[in-house]
Amino acid sequence: xxxxxxxxxxxxxxxxxxxxxxxxxxxxxxxxxxxxxxxxxxxxxxxxxxxxxxxxxxxxxxxxxxxxxxxxxxxxxxxxxxxxxxxxxxxxxxxxxxxxxxxxxxxxxxxxxxxxxxxxxxxxxxxxxxxxxxxxxxxxxxxxxxxxxxxxxxxxxxxxxxxxxxxxxxxxxxxxxxxxxxxxxxxxxxxxxxxxxxxxxxxxxxxxxxxxxxxxxxxxxxxxxxxxxxxxxxxxxxxxxxxxxxxxxxxxxxxxxxxxxxxxxxxxxxxxxxxxxxxxxxxxxxxxxxxxxxxxxxxxxxxxxx
Amino acid sequence: xxxxxxxxxxxxxxxxxxxxxxxxxxxxxxxxxxxxxxxxxxxxxxxxxxxxxxxxxxxxxxxxxxxxxxxxxxxxxxxxxxxxxxxxxxxxxxxxxxxxxxxxxxxxxxxxxxxxxxxxxxxxxxxxxxxxxxxxxxxxxxxxxxxxxxxxxxxxxxxxxxxxxxxxxxxxxxxxxxxxxxxxxxxxxxxxxxxxxxxxxxxxxxxxxxxxxxxxxxxxxxxxxxxxxxxxxxxxxxxxxxxxxxxxxxxxxxxxxxxxxxxxxxxxxxxxxxxxxxxxxxxxxxxxxxxxxxxxxxxxxxxxxxxxxxxxxxxxxxxxxxxxx
Numbered sequence: 001x002x003x004x005x006x007x008x009x010x011x012x013x014x015x016x017x018x019x020x021x022x023x024x025x026x027x028x029x030x031x032x033x034x035x036x037x038x039x040x041x042x043x044x045x046x047x048x049x050x051x052x053x054x055x056x057x058x059x060x061x062x063x064x065x066x067x068x069x070x071x072x073x074x075x076x077x078x079x080x081x082x083x084x085x086x087x088x089x090x091x092x093x094x095x096x097x098x099x100x101x102x103x104x105x106x107x108x109x110x111x112x113x114x115x116x117x118x119x120x121x122x123x124x125x126x127x128x129x130x131x132x133x134x135x136x137x138x139x140x141x142x143x144x145x146x147x148x149x150x151x152x153x154x155x156x157x158x159x160x161x162x163x164x165x166x167x168x169x170x171x172x173x174x175x176x177x178x179x180x181x182x183x184x185x186x187x188x189x190x191x192x193x194x195x196x197x198x199x200x201x202x203x204x205x206x207x208x209x210x211x212x213x214x215x216x217x218x219x220x221x222x223x224x225x226x227x228x229x230x231x232x233x234x235x236x237x238x239x240x241x242x243x244x245x246x247x248x249x250x251x252x253x254x255x256x257x258x259x260x261x262x263x264x265x266x267x268x269x270x271x272x273x274x275x276x277x278x279x280x281x282x283x284x285x286x287x288x289x290x291x292x293x294x295x296x297x298x299x300x301x302x303x304x305x306x
Numbered sequence: 307x308x309x310x311x312x313x314x315x316x317x318x319x320x321x322x323x324x325x326x327x328x329x330x331x332x333x334x335x336x337x338x339x340x341x342x343x344x345x346x347x348x349x350x351x352x353x354x355x356x357x358x359x360x361x362x363x364x365x366x367x368x369x370x371x372x373x374x375x376x377x378x379x380x381x382x383x384x385x386x387x388x389x390x391x392x393x394x395x396x397x398x399x400x401x402x403x404x405x406x407x408x409x410x411x412x413x414x415x416x417x418x419x420x421x422x423x424x425x426x427x428x429x430x431x432x433x434x435x436x437x438x439x440x441x442x443x444x445x446x447x448x449x450x451x452x453x454x455x456x457x458x459x460x461x462x463x464x465x466x467x468x469x470x471x472x473x474x475x476x477x478x479x480x481x482x483x484x485x486x487x488x489x490x491x492x493x494x495x496x497x498x499x500x501x502x503x504x505x506x507x508x509x510x511x512x513x514x515x516x517x518x519x520x521x522x523x524x525x526x527x528x529x530x531x532x533x534x535x536x537x538x539x540x541x542x543x544x545x546x547x548x549x550x551x552x553x554x555x556x557x558x559x560x561x562x563x564x565x566x567x568x569x570x571x572x573x574x575x576x577x578x579x580x581x582x583x584x585x586x587x588x589x590x591x592x593x594x595x596x597x598x599x600x601x602x603x604x605x606x607x608x609x610x611x612x613x614x615x616x617x618x619x620x621x622x623x624x625x626x627x628x629x630x631x
Binding site: 007008009020022024025026027028029030031032034035037038059060062072075078079080081082107110114115116118119123125144145147148149150151204 | 459460490493499500501502503504505508509510511512513515516526527528530531535538539540541542543544594597598601602608610611
């Protein structure tokens with residue numbers, strides 16, 4: 001018997017059995033078997049998507065952008081977690097690579113506030129290719145699920161055709177501006193800040209910014225563009241189904257004036273930054289509504305009634 | 307182990323004089339306590355008894371390296387009675403607590419310490435305060451957390467599992483990465499047993515997860531950034547990113563309550579914590595920390611997210627889309 005049999009299992013050269021001289025030897029194979037048992041629990045669950053060794057069960061469609069479909073999925077196996085799968089529509093190429101790199105850079109920022117704000121930005125988990133139903137490979141980006149979010153501001157608009165209360169629009173815009181202050185301050189700009197890309201957290205009055213495929217290193221112009229788009233997003237959610245996108249008569253004058261200027265005067269926005277606008281908005285909101293107080297926000301009021 | 311009854315009043319009284327003491331005075335060990343030394347360890351047992359017919363094993367594996375010393379002290383001076391009180395409020399019967407301490411086996415003198423499962427305040431407190439807070443750590447970015455999983459998988463025996471197929475709970479606190487594998491030479495040196503090969507951390511976690519719900523608690527958002535991603539690969543939504551180490555006990559108790567179905571959702575967590583006199587800001591922070599795990603448990607959580615039916619973009623783009631090019 002080989003000398004190694006004193007401390008581990010060896011395969012007998014004659015009978016091919018695994019043998020050892022140590023009766024109290026702990027077999028690492030037993031731990032490997034546990035892992036196989038755990039993984040086998042994920043077998044037979046359909047429909048699943050495989051990305052490398054990882055398997056995901058698709059729970060539903062969250063939406064779709066210009067280049068990708070977005071799904072909510074459950075990662076199966078040992079590390080069960082809810083994730084977002086962003087699957088490229090184009091069967092060729094690597095269209096999701098830029099977003100993956102931008103998100104990694106954003107999550108790597110180590111400055112004041114990064115511990116808080118990095119939670120309000122998508123957390124990249126993995127990137128790879130998944131096999132489509134027709135057998136073609138498509139690039140997929142796995143993001144950590146934005147827990148607590150209900151849907152996008154576009155979804156809010158669809159279910160609130162008369163628009164949302166101006167007091168809700170205030171906290172929504174403030175959260176966007178605070179996030180933009182962090183992102184711009186660290187040298188990035190989003191580039192496509194539409195209601196589709198703003199997820200709302202009703203319970204905590206939070207906003208998460210998604211859709212970073214057009215993000216780039218910031219310039220004065222790109223920062224101003226983000227500010228303009230943030231204001232248009234808020235105008236859109238205030239206006240609901242109103243195709244004029246008007247600020248509306250229910251919005252206090254000071255807030256309406258700020259919204260109008262930020263959304264329509266890109267040149268002025270070049271001289272501003274997100275923090276300054278946030279301070280101005282806070283002041284305008286205080287003048288209109290008094291000190292901030294929590295108001296319950298129901299993104300789907302009609303659905304709740306039925 | 308696990309005989310005797312828990313008295314919250316006795317526990318509070320025991321801790322009453324400790325608030326002014328330093329960590330060195332409370333944790334007086336200056337080396338691994340002989341009874342917590344894992345060398346020669348056969349099994350730590352969580353047993354049912356006449357007093358505790360439904361034993362519920364709960365393991366706190368506390369990182370005792372330099373950066374993590376606050377949590378053991380909070381437990382010993384303030385929070386452990388609150389944890390037990392919250393469990394009682396959740397109607398969790400017969401909890402049995404085992405304290406372990408974990409450090410870095412590549413550099414520390416006592417990187418693995420193992421107490422016993424206990425049900426009484428005196429004995430829980432005894433094992434907690436017998437822990438040696440070595441405050442070491444090797445500066446490698448990793449601690450020997452994998453040894454905790456190995457010890458639980460290989461050296462604990464739970465009546466809750468063998469009789470009722472009910473898993474226990476592991477709450478491991480930490481702010482570093484695990485080593486990639488359980489090293490056989492460390493098992494030999496620390497536990498005195500022969501392992502035939504190194505065990506990848508994924509495998510030792512899978513083995514421990516057969517009898518325990520495994521949770522890794524990161525003490526604050528700043529420290530989550532250096533270890534969260536790797537731990538999520540290993541434990542998924544069972545990684546809990548707290549906003550303050552002060553929330554450790556509330557988070558752990560709420561997890562037990564949610565997992566056992568005693569607390570239906572995060573609203574119930576908040577109400578229970580408030581009813582036990584926990585400050586509003588800590589209630590909010592606890593609820594935020596538990597959101598990912600609670601979402602996983604809640605069968606209606608996915609329904610509440612705004613899923614979109616069908617495939618492809620809507621036939622007619624809304625008016626505002628033209629503004630965003």
